[in-house]
Amino acid sequence: MTLVRVIAAAICTVLLAATSVGAAAQTFGVGTISQGTITYSAGSAIAKVVSQQAGLKLRVQPYTGTTQIVPLVNAGELDFTLANVLEASNAASGGAVFKGRANPELRVVAVIYRLFVGIFAREDSPYQRVSDLAGKRFPIGYTGQAMIAPVVEGVLAADGLGFGKVKGVAVPSIVRGADDFATGKAEAFFFGVGAGKVAEVAAKVGGLRLLKVDDTAAGLDRMRNLVPPSYFTTIKPSKRNVGVVEPTQVMTYDYLFLAGAHVSDDVVYEVTKTLHGNKKALAASFGLLNRFNPASMAKNLDVPYHPGAIRSYREAGLWPPKK
Numbered sequence: 001m002t003l004v005r006v007i008a009a010a011i012c013t014v015l016l017a018a019t020s021v022g023a024a025a026q027t028f029g030v031g032t033i034s035q036g037t038i039t040y041s042a043g044s045a046i047a048k049v050v051s052q053q054a055g056l057k058l059r060v061q062p063y064t065g066t067t068q069i070v071p072l073v074n075a076g077e078l079d080f081t082l083a084n085v086l087e088a089s090n091a092a093s094g095g096a097v098f099k100g101r102a103n104p105e106l107r108v109v110a111v112i113y114r115l116f117v118g119i120f121a122r123e124d125s126p127y128q129r130v131s132d133l134a135g136k137r138f139p140i141g142y143t144g145q146a147m148i149a150p151v152v153e154g155v156l157a158a159d160g161l162g163f164g165k166v167k168g169v170a171v172p173s174i175v176r177g178a179d180d181f182a183t184g185k186a187e188a189f190f191f192g193v194g195a196g197k198v199a200e201v202a203a204k205v206g207g208l209r210l211l212k213v214d215d216t217a218a219g220l221d222r223m224r225n226l227v228p229p230s231y232f233t234t235i236k237p238s239k240r241n242v243g244v245v246e247p248t249q250v251m252t253y254d255y256l257f258l259a260g261a262h263v264s265d266d267v268v269y270e271v272t273k274t275l276h277g278n279k280k281a282l283a284a285s286f287g288l289l290n291r292f293n294p295a296s297m298a299k300n301l302d303v304p305y306h307p308g309a310i311r312s313y314r315e316a317g318l319w320p321p322k323k
Contacts, residue, residue: 033175071101086151091106115252137187155251299321
């Protein structure tokens with residue numbers, strides 16, 4: 001090797017090392033919804049595992065809802081976030097509540113888990129299914145989480161209801177809806193199955209029941225009119241699934257880990273590779289991440305993937321995604 005090549009190789013090595021050190025020294029913000037939500041717990045688990053395993057510093061920063069968080073990621077003021085597939089699609093394209101405010105700098109890192117959601121009532125209440133809530137007090141509005149409103153109404157629609165058929169109690173977020181239920185202001189509330197907040201509320205009111213929906217093809221069609229990417233999954237009673245008293249079909253949709261386009265390819269590559277190889281550590285940090293499937297991290301979506309994630313998936317044989 002000539003002297004020039006030796007010097008060039010040495011310079012490249014120094015530059016790569018400097019880049020690595022710089023990334024390790026930088027703190028990357030992970031925007032989530034407030035404590036007690038699944039996204040906060042999942043974001044915290046991701047931040048912990050990536051920080052420990054990849055040497056990158058990720059720090060969770062909680063906000064009221066994704067309508068606040070996503071524009072910050074798009075603008076480069078936050079680096080990562082979690083959002084459901086419907087939120088991500090509308091945010092990127094400027095649809096629904098993001099009309100006129102497209103977020104073209106959003107990039108998918110990974111499909112993290114399937115989220116099971118439903119409506120809960122007191123276990124000692126007379127309500128057995130969602131349609132029993134007609135004319136009853138129920139949280140609506142979700143001004144701080146605008147993209148959650150069609151999801152909630154989708155669950156109602158699956159059993160033939162809508163916001164117009166309940167007695168609305170205006171709330172800014174699903175957390176407030178749960179709190180209002182716990183204090184008696186509402187007779188049911190929407191939340192993710194397995195969330196810590198559900199267990200907290202159950203302890204306060206003496207037990208919960210997950211309400212049933214019409215899980216026929218007609219019910220699925222009504223639900224998908226509001227949440228096209230959704231589908232039904234049967235969940236069973238377990239210690240984590242507080243309020244699930246029997247096998248029950250619930251609305252299901254994918255939750256994504258997103259990055260801003262400003263995050264370097266090398267950083268996203270390391271994050272993606274770390275997630276792919278550390279399901280056990282992720283699930284140990286947050287049990288719901290047992291639903292995380294490394295083989296299904298890459299799916300066909302209408303939001304572009306980050307180039308760093310694509311590089312990791314190519315190495316793992318997961319790219320391009322299967323139909």
